[in-house]
Amino acid sequence: MLKYSPVALLVAQVLALPVAAQDTQETSKAQHEHDNTEVIVITASPLARTELNSAQPISVISGDELREKQAHTLGETLAQEPGINATHFARVASSPVIRGLDGPRVKITQNGLDTGDVSRGSPDHAVTTETSVAEQIEILRGPATLLYGSGAIGGVVNVVDERIAQDFVGGTRGFFGGNLATVDDLRDATFGITSDVGNTVWHFDGFTRSSDDYSTPTFLNEEGEAVDSVENSFVDAMGGTVGVSYILDNGFIGASYARLEQEYGIPGHAHHEEEHEDEHGHEEEHADEHDDHEGEVLPYADLVQDRVQLHAGFDQPFSGIEKLDIRYAFTDYQHQEIEGDVAGTTFTNEQHELRVTANHHLTGNWYGAIGYHGFDQQQAAFGEEAYTPASDTTRHGFFWLAETRDDALNWQTGIRYELVDISAPGLEVGASDYEFKPFSASFGVSYQWHPLVRFNANLSHAERAPSANELFANGQHLATRTYELGLNYELHEEGDHAYVIEAADRAPALEKSNTLDLGTHIEYGDNHLDITLFVSQIDNFIFENVTSVNSVDLIQDHGHEDEHEGEHEGEHEEHAEEDAHDHSEGLPVVHYQQVDALLFGYEISGLWQLTDEWKLTAFSDYTRAYTEDSRSNLPRIPQQRLGSEITYNQGTWEARVGYIWHAEQNRVAINETPTPSFGLLNAQFNYFPQTFAANNLSIYVKADNLTDKLGYVHTSFLKEQAPLAGRNFSIGIRGEF
Template identity: 75%
Template sequence: MLKYSPLALLLAQMFNSPAAADEQAQEHQHEDTEVIVISASPLARTELNSAQPISVISGDELREKQAHTLGETLAKEPGITGTHFARVASSPIIRGLDGPRVKITQNGLDTADVSRGSPDHAVTTETSVAQQIEILRGPATLLYGSGAIGGVVNVVDERIAQDFVGDTRGFFGGNLASVDNLSDASAGLTTDIGQTVWHIDGFNRSSNNYEVPTFTNDEGERVSVIENSFVDAAGGTLGGSYIFDNGYAGLSYSRLEQTYGIPGHHHGHEDEPEDEHADEHGDEHGAEEEVLPYADLVQDRVQLHAGILNPVEGIEKLELRYGYTDYQHQEIEGSTPSTTFTNEQHELRLTANHHLTGDWYGAIGYHGFSQSQQAFGEEAYTPPSETDRHGLFWLAETQTDGLNWQTGIRYEHVAIDAPTLAFGTTSYEFEPVSASFGVSYQWHPQVRLNANFSHAQRAPSANELFANGAHLATQTYELGLGYELHQEGEHAYAIEAGTERPLLEKSNSLDLGAHIESDGSHLHINLFANRIDNYIYEAFTGLNSADLFIEDDHGHEDEHEHEEEIGHEPEGEHDHEEGLSVIQYVQRDVLLFGYEISARWQLTDQWRLNAFSDYTRAYTTDGQENLPRLPAQRIGTDLTYNQGSWETQVGYIWHSQQTRTAAYESATPSYGLLNAQFNWFPQAFATTNLSIYLKGENLTDKLGYVHTSFLKDDAPVAGRSFSIGIRGEF
């Protein structure tokens, strides 16, 4: 686990409260606990002294939980679930909020992929080479902007060092798994050379279609392997920093290449003659076997970080972070790209830490963001768009008599343009304003309490505004807020430009928490309530895309031009079986509330018991209609036995049934997963902190459907799996 770096310690000492409070609190914590600075905050906060609920995964805990997707890596954290698009793509869901409400960052800067717009698009962070993952639950809009109204997941690595590492250090790891024939390997090295620090890391991963307990799908077929769920991925990073007396400056370059199947992605080729089908999709397995759609992703990323202490009077630290990303992925059928998604993005954050007055310290800054996204081809359901954000923020805190007060405010200007839009409003501007106030209180040497109130506003994303087309990965036809449906006949609905302007989402949330630490035990409780006005979500309309047509600017039906895109048959009756379910983005006032509980008991020197539970409830305030794809309640526990150079662990997680469903959404039954792991730490390799592990997951081969997934009924959780791995640090 990570301790304070010299630069962070110096900054914390300047601010007095965070570091000093934690150093005093450590004597009451378990002997294995170390203080970790949250790099996602400019005020050197830790898990304990933050009024906002924050958790950190690092060290061996991170290595044990590491999976291909970020969503699967975090899926066992209290309050965190995943979108679970099979095992090829999964984004984190925080307290029932996902997509454009959850900011995913790499060292504090947006990952700049297109995962926020669709569950089948991969998140481009890599956890196998990460140092730690920080999770900020609830609105984190002050520093990160309106895209963080639900929370932030910040993946931290060592690509740009802020301090000397002390000669050389590195890591390595590898893993083999049975359920999908997974093989992966990763390694990294950081070293000092004169006044510079250099870092290099890389990974390679390959897996086949994954196995599941046999079930019957909607077509009545018996399924034991999820077709088209393979993954091939590789990436690397090179970074260098120059360290001087009162600061640092560094630059890094990274590249990610990933190819993965897109399960559930069908285009209705079933009715084509078999010879045409074979000609188009034949491969080495035979001319009659279809080559299913897959994604080919490439991302190049450059990051620049620089920081200096005491640059001018009144400024304790000035830090700059800039990132440029060039992203592209193609969805390929046979040998031909059917759809291409691109994103070119610039992001700049400039932060100045300053002493306000007395014991008050703060951070003021500017955050700029420019994004150019394009989609073209068969599944380009959103037009090309430009999004520009400019934000000013200010954070402040002080500590008096065991109370750590924290407050802040942010103003943002957001401009979203779709210049090539065929009809409807092509440009929107919004001005979100967010503020928060919180307090953390050391009520007792063993008890710390926290409370935080946030008012956060979010501008709609380009996808939520302009979507108008078939989204085959989710088997839906999406309509954005900029459009309306008008019934023109029994089976005819016109898509027209919207007459109502989309509104800002406005969230008012309250968090209450307690952290209780005593000799050999730990208890952490979070309660939350969040009222969001004008909440944007995808509501199923009950319509079929075969019923839709588009009217031109003069109100005339343009059926011939759009009949193939939307689903009309040129002659005869509409084929509803071939059409897609129509979902439309709507705005309603909603209420979300729930809890997260985690606990640890050191029963003896050898035996340790961990447990957690979480729950989220969400519905509209008018009529109490449930929101779609809400995570079910979970209860989990694991028992660990440690004996010197080895330890073993057995755990069980129960996922409750989800019967609180939205319109046109089915209930999901409960299921439980039994897992076990054995770790061996060879003493002969103590200097490399080597560990070898055997892991068994879903040992009872339980069939489990993930309610938050668009592919719930087609891609359940993986079946029984055994894996062996090795990891080490030096």
């Protein structure tokens, strides 16, 4: 006869869910007293959901697990989570890929509000969240549009930190950490402290990080040369945050200010610089510059972001409202892509965001949250790679969520209606202003079928308005080595190798996704197994269609030849010299188009406590994606993965060894090449010294890719130019006080 799991009983008690027989309920209190399991609340949901009682697939990384996985980029930090991959832009600007979707379909937030960077528009633009000072990272797979808007049609990654405290911390507490690594000569350090001062709580944190070009197993670069590192993949970053909260009897009011400064190389552009030198006879001049200012000749990004965030919460502020939550953020962002001593392109973003959420009791066991979400974004780009014109995007969203709490059968539902306006005032070709009205809804159920088994199902309809980049792009994008053309345009052939860019005669449509998630959570003692199956049918999927057209053959419809051709024929020498960076051979034209698509797959993860000392974890994930009309494969869909790790723990120390196998990806899109399979062997040793000077102190030694295996990432735009890092040894320390 099976014994009821203490963990399952604890979760059931916390969630107020009846679990099986009455005698089980009566023993739950006693079990709770002997169980230290922490039930983590998902801050990304206003209805206090946990990983277990959410109908939507949600996972949380926190504590030691987060510290061990922490990397420079958010994408690399999450890259080993089931269903999550990374764009792997050479470790300098990797973003999360959720179930094969990335870019404008994946929302990245800091404490529930958009990060305010421009990472959703290009893979070489860095995400500005900092995971080394985060408290936890929440991942919502599948559409999360109800609370976050149409930009979350593929999922949400919410990075949570302590910059605005919601309650007293009971004195003073803090954290610290440092890390050294061999593969890129990494040096980083983090520190944070939070302290009660009267009726206020103050928080300070900061980090600094520096690394050089990272080493790889030997591979052939574009020139056919054998190399063992990724050129121009350095990173220099630092940042800090100060926050203060005033604690009230029924809530809190807080504010924070954060600044991030970062310089990082842009791999894949180096060969353009070399061509520039060869064509114009500046080899000697640039060689001198390299001697005097090592690293400055190759293109690099210089990023600065200032962010002000306000957060207030009130319990029962007035009749009928159980909780009122107000969040506001203003972000001033700029990054320049610099070549030599010249800023070739500058990207800016000024963004305001406001979310007001009111929790209320509906009737009986039903609880709800209603709210307003306002968003205003002003983006601009100047210079030779300003492929998207300056644009303004405003959104006004109204949402309502509801769920039951007291039954084993937990229902969850909600709707959202949005008004979206996207304009590009200076546009010369096509419409310059679009309005969209996305509507999204979801319905889910979480059922405690047995004390050990929970079933989840979630059906969602989500609509997404195209981004400004998908609408108005019209120019060279060297990060992806393409010439991007948005939905606002169409190509008309004017003869041999001549194509006119005209206004599209078909208006862009909303992306409409219908997604079904089916999940099972099985937990017995310290063992658990999670299985999720998903399928998404997306109408009007915005698809990057690689055409057979070359950018040198493009002509704008107002009669002027595009800068890739016309300026080489009649302009003076200085102007021609500037445009030599555009390649005399041109770039392939990628034309955004809309098709119907189908995505489906699975995510499986499990943990087995074999003995008191031995623990085994394993996971696997898979995504299949293609267009419905022609069954053409969508580009950059992740490889199937299978991974496992064995851990031996002896109290004050533990050792672990893990292996992740990446299958071959041979279901490729047009102009894609298959990606071969590979496996990564990793090991780690942790020592936990007992000391009164610090809590949870850990000293660790890690070895990544022990066999120095060459691995290519299919989701990367730089797959052939920037493989995964080679064998890496690192040592670090982390602790709390």
